[in-house]
Amino acid sequence: MSLLQTFRIAVRALLRNKMRSLLTMLGVVIGVGAVIAMVAIGEGAKARVEASFASMGANLLIILPGTSTSGGAHGGFGSQPTLTWADLRAIRAECSAVRRAAAALRANAQVISDEQNWTTSITGTSPDYFSIRAWSVARGVQFTDTDVEGGAKVVSLGQTVVEKLFGASADPIGQTVRIKGVPFVVVSVLAKKGQSPTGQDYDDAVFIPQTTYMAKIQGGMAQYLAGVIFVGANSADDTARAQRQITGLLRDRHRIALGVDDDFSVRNLTEMASAQQEGTKTLTTLLASIAAVSLLVGGIGIMNIMLVSVTERTREIGLRMAVGARPQDILAQFLVEALTLSVAGGVIGVGLGLLAASRLAAQFGWPTLVQPDIIGIAVGFSALVGVVFGAYPARKASQLDPIEALRYE
């Protein structure tokens, strides 16, 4: 008998018990739906982590100045300036794994336009900083190394600051803003960068040349670098090597004896990113395996109903055999029935899973991401469930003795 004909018979048999078929399918529907929704959420979380780390900058390391100990109180990293401008120059010159390095001196201050004011983060830095962080300019021209050397009173604004001071659609290039009473000319507006992994708004910041920052915002302490150093390694693989080189160089320069703690800290953000990704991957796997268990339960439901169906239709099986159905015809018929149930359940499950994912995304603002291949895997897996759990009842049916089966009451 042709496969199409077998499929027709299977569909008719299933339609004869619509409610039962529907309920049997429900197990697989829920299983597949749950897998799709869970994986969509997991993949969405992973994609968000990836995107936020990518927005921090590629192959990024951050050097924080040292810990302080005064009167028995231990200060954290950054509580005391231990990095110097000479350290920065040495890192640039001597660490082969380092492509770029830039200081970032940061303070909060009020920025005033003609009409508005906004308190935001002021960072003094050099043009390399924007390269390291892969942060392009949306409008105007970024300030240059010449501006840094000359201590030019120019400023680059983040998108959020532009909105607050000038309005969303305004072009602030060439306008003047005041920071701590000093007028700065807006030379550029940075591209929108979004949120940091911790939810902080990257775009709520302004940038000025580090020399200007030291002269006008910070004041004094010219020898020490009162901030952090952003380092861009040559490549993702080079971040660990860059970390070792910088640590060695700075311990040398700061004359730290063996066995004594560093007075600085090098943070490798690429490593942090991959650790975070591992975390979300684990989460996805966990969610998917819980969902897979429900798919298994759905499969057992199919087996249960198929066994009931074989028993109920014993006489029908006997009759089919008497009029010429071979054991393999009966086997195929019940297998195709189980397969039809499970695959139909799988397809409906995919639909519901996608719906659930988009609802969750809308309701809770979770990011969801549906990879096309997961849909294929889910449907394929539900087909597998049908074959695995349909095999035993189908075999049982095909092994029936036609005489016994015809006599069955």
Place this chain on the structure above:
Amino acid sequence: MAAPLLEVQNLVKTYHMGDMEVQALRGVSLSIEEGGFVAIMGSSGSGKSTLMNILGCLDRPTSGRYLLAGDDVSTLDKAELATVRNRLIGFVFQSFNLLTRTSAQENVELPLLYANVPARERAARAREALERVGLGDRMDHHPSQLSGGQQQRVAIARALVTKPRLILADEPTGNLDSKTTIEIIALFQALVRDGITVAIVTHEPEVAEFASRVIVVRDGLVQSDARQEPRPAHLPAKEAAP
């Protein structure tokens, strides 16, 4: 006399029930010629059902030979027996065994499904068979919408549709009233006239009277085998018209 359609030699069938061995058939030999109308009689436990199952290729003998249309079918496996049943044998049962919630036409088409007959030809042959049994106007009816006699006629159409050489009927009139019994027997006699061999198992002597040969089975052996002039089945007037 025509060549034998089926021939069994020294047929033995032994069942194992726990430690007990039960010999249902203890060496049956007989042959049935093409175009015969044979009644197989016997009380329950006589072995007539076992003989019927083996003749119908539903079961295999423990020993002995069974030649059906010239081929030895006593050693075939389940799948091969299914194919033989499909090609050569039509079954009619006491309890009709029609598929419920399935139209008469589709019930009749069923054996053709397993013979890989294309859909259009299946429908045409099913119609032909249903017209042959006088149910050309009931093709879309489900078994529940048909009387017992009509249901049995659908079953006979189903047995006919593959153009079998042999029709085996197991107590075909056991669930029918006497008037309907006559109708069904008349149908069988008409099939015999068309050259189909019909064997019916029955325990009613009145039914056996319509056959041209009566074989009585007792204790696993053929007790008697007699040829007779069959009594013609007279159809009621309205059924005789076509």
